[in-house]
Amino acid sequence: MEDKQKKPVRRLKKQFRGNELAICRRQIMKLKSEIAELKEQISGGWISPDGQYCDTKYAARMVNKREQTLRNLRSTGGGPKAYSKSGSIYYDVADLHDYIRDGKTTWPSEEDK
Known part of the structure; x- marks a missing residue:
């Protein structure tokens, strides 16, 4: 049972x-x-709570370039405007939008060198 x-x-x-x-x-x-x-x-990197500033990693994803490319552009004076504070590099999101809209910035010509 x-x-x-x-x-x-x-x-x-x-x-x-x-x-x-x-x-x-x-x-x-x-x-x-x-x-x-x-x-x-x-x-994806860091972006400020108000959405105004971001770090290099976030900026690279935003403009579809590698982080190293942004570093190289910054060292040559090209690319989006970057700000340094306490040893860290930050980008203004509005500047990144301008960079995306306008395309790449002007590169130094042979005459400038």
């Missing part, structure tokens, strides 16, 4: 586990997508 009673209970447990697993899988997929978004935000 005990065997007959256990079988229906096991079926219910298996069915419940299946539904529970489906729910858990959906929650896991949702969490994975949220984690991916947060990782992208974290790796």
Whole structure:
């Protein structure tokens, strides 16, 4: 008699586990997508709370160039305007928008060198 009673209970447990697993899988997929978004935000660099200034990493992503390219442009006097404070380099987001809109800045000509 005990065997007959256990079988229906096991079926219910298996069915419940299946539904529970489906729910858990959906929650896991949702969490994975949220984690991916947060990782992208974290790796995207720093931007000030008011949205006016950002660091080199964020600026590079914004203008679609490598960080090293922005450093090279800054050292040659080209590229978007950069500000230095306490040893850190910051870019004004409005200047980055101007840089994107106007294209690359004027490069020194052969006569200037």
